[in-house]
Amino acid sequence: MRCVYSLVGIHRDVTSTPLPTRERILQAAGKLFHGEGIRAVSVDAVAATAGVTKRTLYYHFRSKDDLIAAYLETRDQPNLLLFQRWFAESKGDVADKLQGIFHNLARSARHPKWKGCGFQRTSVELFNLPGHPAILAGRTHKKRIEDWLCAVFDADGAGKDGRELARQIMLLLEGAFAVVLLHRDAAYMDTAGEAAATLVRAARAPRG
Numbered sequence: 001m002r003c004v005y006s007l008v009g010i011h012r013d014v015t016s017t018p019l020p021t022r023e024r025i026l027q028a029a030g031k032l033f034h035g036e037g038i039r040a041v042s043v044d045a046v047a048a049t050a051g052v053t054k055r056t057l058y059y060h061f062r063s064k065d066d067l068i069a070a071y072l073e074t075r076d077q078p079n080l081l082l083f084q085r086w087f088a089e090s091k092g093d094v095a096d097k098l099q100g101i102f103h104n105l106a107r108s109a110r111h112p113k114w115k116g117c118g119f120q121r122t123s124v125e126l127f128n129l130p131g132h133p134a135i136l137a138g139r140t141h142k143k144r145i146e147d148w149l150c151a152v153f154d155a156d157g158a159g160k161d162g163r164e165l166a167r168q169i170m171l172l173l174e175g176a177f178a179v180v181l182l183h184r185d186a187a188y189m190d191t192a193g194e195a196a197a198t199l200v201r202a203a204r205a206p207r208g
């Protein structure tokens with residue numbers, strides 16, 4: 001299946017080939033931003049972790065804002081492909097497959113190092129900067145997931161408009177990320193998955 005093949009292609013054997021400088025910087029930034037938050041991490045820290053000078057970092061990225069946006073952009077396709085893989089690998093109808101995405105997210109959330117959705121966390125840190133390039137990157141990513149869900153529902157012949165249903169699932173998904181991170185209880189993700197499956201089945205049910 002194409003999405004699985006593409007996902008495999010994103011992995012790199014770092015032991016055999018050194019990462020290009022730009023990728024090394026992004027990898028360092030991703031590790032630090034995800035672990036500590038974007039405001040808590042300085043450009044100096046990213047440069048030191050990547051093993052480059054600040055001058056080299058600024059050669060590849062004009063500012064910290066551009067670096068933050070680039071970090072999120074590197075997560076766009078891998079995250080979407082992961083959702084698609086979980087959907088494809090789950091058994092059952094569309095409702096079951098959708099619930100499989102939430103089930104896998106719940107399993108990830110039970111890992112002690114899980115820190116929620118990087119796109120969502122970044123948007124919270126930058127809530128007062130709606131035009132920030134990282135906010136735009138996050139908006140693009142979330143819209144891409146919504147568009148994919150819409151296409152899935154339209155192809156499945158959902159009884160209601162696929163776009164409306166996709167937006168409802170996005171609300172469940174984003175709400176679950178926030179509540180699980182707040183309570184540190186992955187069961188909320190499973191509950192959101194059950195609600196998502198119920199919505200899909202209700203949309204497909206014949207109306208008298």
